[in-house]
Amino acid sequence: MRPPRHYPPSSSVPAGGRTRPGVDGQDALGSRIRRRRTIQHERPATSDLARPPRGAGVAQHRTDDRDTGAGSTGVSVDAPATSSGTDPGPARDREPAVREFLSGLEVRDRSIDRYAAAHDASHYLLVPEAVVAPRSVEEVRSVFGGARASRRTLTFRSGGTSLSGQGVTSSVLVDTRRAFRGIRIEDDGRRVTVQPGATVRAVNTRLARHGYRLGPDPASEIACTIGGVIANNSSGMACGITENSYRTVESLLFVLPSGTVVDTALPDADARLRHREPILHAGLLELRRRLLASPDAAAEVRRQFSMKNTMGYGLNALLDFEHAVDILAHLVIGSEGTLAWVAEARFATVPLRPAIATGLLVFANLAEATAALPDLVSVGPATIELMDAASLRVAQAASDSPEAIRRLEVVDHTALLVEFQAADADQLAAALADARPVLDALQLASPVDLSSDPAERAALWHVRKGLYATVAGARSPGTTALLEDIVVPVERLLDTCTALTALFDKHGYDEAVVFGHAKDGNLHFMLTEDFGDAASLARYRAFTDDLVDLVLDQGGSLKAEHGTGRVMAPFVRRQYGDELYAMMLEIKRLADPSGMLNPGVLLADDPELYLRDIKTAPQVETEVDRCVECGYCEPVCPSKNLTLTPRQRIVLRREVERARAAGDDELVAELEQDYGYDGVDTCAVDGMCAVACPVDINTGDLVRRLRAEEPTPLLDRAWRTAAHHWEASTRVASTALTVAHTLPPSLVGAATTAARAVFGTETVPHYDAGLPAGGRTRGTSEPGESGTSLPDGAATEVVFFSACVGTMFGPEAGGIGSAEALRRLAARAGARLIVPDGIDGLCCGTPWKSKGHLHGYRDMSDRVLPALLKASGGGRLDVVCDAASCTEGLETMQHLAAESGAGLRFVDATEFAGRMLLPHLTATRRLASVAVHRTCSTAALHVDAALDAVCAFVADEVYEPDAWGCCAFAGDRGMLHPELTASATSAEALELGEREFDAYVSANRTCEIGMSRATGRPYRHVLEVLEEATRPAS
Template sequence: MTFRVGVNVEDLERDLRDAVDGEVRFDAGTLGAYSTDGSNYRQVPLGVVVPRTPDAAAAAVRVCAGHRAPVLSRGGGTSLAGECTNTAVVLDWTKYCHAIEHVDVARRTCLVQPGVVLDVLNDHLAPTGLRFGPEPSTHPNCTIGGMLGNNSCGATAQTYGKTVDNIRRLEVVTYRGDRFWLGPTDSDEYPDLRWDAVMAAGGRRAEVYRELKDLADDYADRIREGFPHIPRRVSGYNLDSLLPEHGFHLAKAVVGSEGTCLTILRAELELAPAPKATSLVLLGYPDSAAAADAVPAILPYQPFKLEGVDQRLVDLEKTRGMHKRAMAELPDGGAWLFVSLPGEDDDDARAKAHAMAADLQRGDGSGGRAGAGGPSVHLVDDADHAAALWQVREGGLGATARPGGPAETRPDCWPGWEDSAVAPDRLGDYIRDLRGLLQRHGYQEVSLYGHFGQGCLHCRIPFDLVTAAGLETFRAFMHDAAELVVGYGGSLSGEHGDGQARGPLLETMFGPELVEAMRRFRRIWDPDGLMNPGKVVDARPLTADLRLGTEWAPADPQDLYFRYPDDDGSFQRAVLRCVGVGKCHAPDSQGRVMCPSYRATREEEHATRGRSRLLFEVLDGHADSTVSGGWRSTDVLEALDLCLACKGCRSDCPMHVDMATYKAEFLAHHYAGRLRPAAHYSMGWLPVWARLAALAPGAVNALAHTPGLDGVLKAAGGVDARRTLPRFARTRFTTWFRRLDRRGRLPRGDGSRGEVLLWPDTFTNHLGPWIGAAAVEVLEAAGFTVRIPDQELCCGLTWISTGQLGIAKKVLHRTAAALAPWTAAGTPVVGLEPSCTAVFRADAADLFPRDRDVERLRAQTKTLGELVLERAPDWDPPRLQRAAIVQMHCHQHAVLDEHADVELLRRAGVSAQVLDSGCCGLAGNFGFEAGHYDVSMRCAEDGLLPALRAASTDTVVVADGFSCRTQIDQSGELPGQGDGRRPVHVAQLLATALRHSGRPVEHTRGR
């Protein structure tokens, strides 16, 4: 029998499987993936339950109580104070329990299950003109259950208040299995919740009511005196909601209790009108303290949001290439206030913005501080620009967690004191004193930003969490910071809760009497103390259960293929990039590519975050790690199996985790000296097979498409039986080009813009030579002289994606050396296949970070759109008045300039709609591999295929990637496809414009 924390785990797992309608997981990989949240803490769970219904979750709690097993109810898993990690049975609501059960527009309420994501809810509510008000920066992926557990706020709390201010009722279950609704006890709207009705009904709920009433009576005066009257008090339990003047509202009392009292099964939320229009005003000040001083002067204008950003944060985002266009909008200053003003329409909002700006510039704009000057002002009228600027603010956590540069000089920064809050009119002075405290403890260059309109300050601090001296400094700073904020009448936490990071400091804020009241409050709900134990009240020590800590001794592999130049050459540091923000957990793409496998499966292990956690665990830095085997780990292999290597996380993750690279590295070591899957030999070696097929393409195509025989070939090559093997062209692009070049039949144009080297990647050369021909036509027309390499070369993509990195490095090094005469001369290299082009722009430099041939190749490789916009900005292609939808290749989104192609199409008169659909799901070899077909098609159904079904028959579908075009072709969803319509490359559409033919380039060209 296996025992943990006194629990017979095997019996617990068996009973959960018998009683719960859901997925019960006690495997090593799952435990590793759920072992930490977004905080500094790590605790391996007992197991994970994914309930299909709230009833199933209640059943799981009852089983756990029978075994005296702790329970942790988990939302989006992004918590920063350690409240979402515990040695407990974790309830994950996100996969199934996300229904919006009812919306009552007249009453302005909705009834939801805990796993619904905030943005999904508000998108659903949008037609009603209502919304759930609070909006944390994790709004694309945070759940309502998590917001209730944490009492979340966000920027819009300026208008709507905290989560606790937007709750009507909660259906809950206690650890001992009592299930009932909580809400206001003095409202005729909910007669069954009134005090007299509950007392008449009797039972456990009546006992809870009486015990809480006694608690409120005993501590009423102390609660009134000891709870700070500021907008952002999130620390401690909401004992103030028990006071008679606050209606003895028991639902509000348990909001923010971080799962330590009970489990929430359903929530009735209070909705509010969404603003009809907003305007954005940017105000520049010398520093963040001066910006904070100005807040009281701005509050009378009733801003919808009022956020502060400092120069340090902006510089960090600039260094990482984030939000470049938005940064240009910032006015002069060393810190900025982002002020959003609501209006009845755009004109009204704009008028309010102008009025406020004029008033501030006439006055001193400082809120009365002597000697301060007025702010610099910039009014943002364009909605897209405003949205981009808000991303600057929301990108704060990612930018400040990993400042960039060597760890010795710019160490990673961590949460701990990341959301303290004071009264808004005291924020400026608090910032000054906090800066002094940080410097006294040796923490330099800390960015201070946040919800300035409500006095809430965000920061991440370069704590040393791995040495004894560093932990002692960390502990001392936390105690001193608690004393400081309490001296300002503030709160330890203004948004992220207490958990284990600030739970031990609650007596500093509230005193021993009120902490004892909170302890009593918790015991009333959970006498056994097994709901998320060790958090908030009676929390475990600040430096216990650290994800790092003094005993953390991970392996850091040295025999690496990729060199990880941005991570000090360390795979360990690369894996630590993930800080748990969970942006990869968004249930739809919302303009992002990552993480298609998570959106298809809703599994933690299939998200970038879950895979990062497992790679962290496999480094074997903890004695209790459940994931073993190092590079040979089957748990990590299974988690990585559904990674599409789309590279979306490289750009979309705020920490720029590059899971495609980590997957390739892992596969290289996992299969070293071992037999690989068949797909690695068939598709991984595609360039070789394509060259052999070029000897007799007709015969190869006949064999590959003969009924019966094609199934044998697919089975032997590890290809899914439902896929159709691509056909090889009768004539390769390079053969066509050289043949016509020798005969002098290539169009030359005037050559005024110099030579370009057109890269004949394997897909274009062997499977789509007509695309190469179209590109030659376009480039010549734009004034370039086109050349191609004079020998057979390859970028190594297919070997990289299958983790055959030894071969990939040899192939890539040979190519960079062969192209050196061209790149040394400054000749641009034009790539047509985005995935191959991205190898030159990204993977090559990661494999050879100090190779000058590779560096020149990286710098001079361009897409067709990039080249024309940079080198021929005045070229005006013939007009082609067509509508097009564009499926952007993942690697183009992640590595290349995804806007260049669209701009080029616009110049040709094409009205291009870029699909907000994420990955097509094929992703090179992924969608062809046996066992991946279903996930591949679910990814395609995430947005691509529905968009194709809705497209009119005269709409052109543009897809530069071979994978994207193949997925579209094989789906059969393109309207009019039976009439020979196919998705086209941007080069084909531009060539069509040149010919004025009104149809794409002939597909037979080059065959």
């Protein structure tokens, strides 16, 4: 029997004492805030993030006798070497201890924190000594100072989506994802100032309201952050080298290892740099002079950077800029965290081109596809994405693969995904007309259809953007996915592809796939390797040697987009030659003479560095074994700022298995103990991770199974009994809430707190004044009026499965509740609602399934599905439910029951209202504005559009918060662990607090409660607002 858990609301412990959770802080942009508009936040800050004042409080001038962070001076950038990915252990030879040098900062050094942070999207694994999460520029400077004094190295990370190993370390990992997420729109969207923890998608969501977007467009935009975009000089599918970070960043605010803060937006920025960092300033100008004095070297730099190129430092900055501060800023871009930490970046944005047509051009083979590129490029498509035959086969296996891909009979086929973009429909039509002769002349294996339908376009791009993870997810269990990224001149693409295929055959990589940005000559290809034996490592080494020869012989670059990292650091000298490589070493020495930042990344003398610390993926559970650790799931996870993300929940299961295999029982016990709260209890099992995951993993399925393995027999029997007496159970819950509402909230809260201390936080809910009184039973409510038949032969009857959450939780004060609202609306629209017999004893089963009480779940399923089949006439009528999570629960119940639920069709009430009721209703009183909270279930059910349509029917403005996320109330999870809901809703609540709306709506009662708690605003079901808006004018 597992003992009751009693946990604090946060698992992060500052070295100097615990922080106060949930305390709003100041903005991270300091004095620049006083010159520009207030920044918007993707989530609220938790402490003062102000930067030091300009001209005061910055580091003193650098001296030549500074402490070194790697036990050396000069340019030994590999020190301290990391010989393995093993845990450095709780004690280190170096003093002071890590917590001492990070005193006063938020430090996470439990094993569960360190092993969770050890994993990113790359195929390298190093376990950090500790994870520190600074909350301001000043705290970052403090981290730098402590690292210098303790001779430690630092690696910064935000999104963890980098693929080349530049985000892992065995020293101190600095997490800038949580505290640095500010976004400020400027010049009506023409510019945007962003902090490093904001995701590309979050920035583009804000910009879209103004008609703009960022230039860089990486495929991982859902999860990658601005910090990584700048550190890797990210580009993407459409931006090429003209709209990447190097070209679109207008100014940077960054901190050098010395602690000096550089703000390139200041008019005297170069003079300040010369005054505070004279050696660095003079050294950069000397490097520029030397490069300009060597015509051959300068020409080689221009040639290499005429393509996408993220190998080594961007030496083109020495040619493109005259002032040292501008040179330094553009060297920092693409430096992979080895020169400085970027605290803020201002981008020039790119206008959205909303008129779009996308299509798939399928050729018989790779040669024909690449041969068509010159003509295709000449007609100006925004993107041309290549997918070889192996990629297409894998894409066909995806659950949501579009028809254009599923219908192919793939042999040697190659596809080019092309997209044309324009400012409006007329310009798009003209562009397509210009392109039509070229398209018609192509020898295609299937007809081309350029579609402007958003759903069809989104389906094609979903396949392409998730191709790496999808391909990697289809690999053999236990193998490691290796994604390579090269570029060659476009005219050499066919020869390169042909030679690359021959390399695959030579080295036995039979399942290798090739895809990429054909317009730029940029290819990605993925290998899978089992590094369990020396032969596999030898094969990978031999292949890499041949690959380097191939790419450099073709005049290409070994890394186009993904950064040098660890995987290509040993080959930088070979690509550039001794003269240019020496300049890179000098740049590193000038900016980071102690080698403090990210050792082993970008520059390395160890020729076998890329073969060390390779990550393996032991098999753990079938639900998650195909996870490639891409991190796409993390931004949508409700617990991401509280405990763990889905990726981390999975990798920790792998770490437990790895420790168990190594006989490290102590580590196993420690990880499993903390995993109870961090991994299981605080998972909302909302399924949003599955929506984002390119390989369809729902980590909630794993958590539900783990919960099913944990319940005590007594608790399991209690829930099974409740399933057989659900009417009485819901009445008890309703009565308890009603009685509690009549008592002082502090009294009831104290009673539940005491009970939670005795019986555990997973058993007894926490009560507060934010909970409503109980609702009324479902069976006592009369069905809606029969009304007249709907016109045009539309259905007049549906089965109404009113959700039991309406019995347990009453409506917002003064409201009628969603069930009564639907009855009234149906009567007005002429629809008849049929209530199943025994409705008060029926439930969608979600409470049992989410908690892992499978016996009770099966018992409820055995009663619900037959009752609905009977009420619906064997499936003749749709079954409508007034709570989105319950609609999803019914669909899940039907899916798991297979035959016993066959024929039933479930429709959420929002979709039913939008499709069947709105045409027969008249809005007699419209609202000026309504704020809508979409739910995880409306997303999973694909009914967000219906929800928006109902809102638009009653309001002039429908506002969907940019910072929307799952509220994590998750049935009773928000009462068992209110800290989870508080964390999950904090960003959305902050955004909504900036203005008032006439109404606040959602589509699920528990979500409405969660959002009312978070915002202090009265959230109601959208049907209640619709009912009020369509009442007769009298």
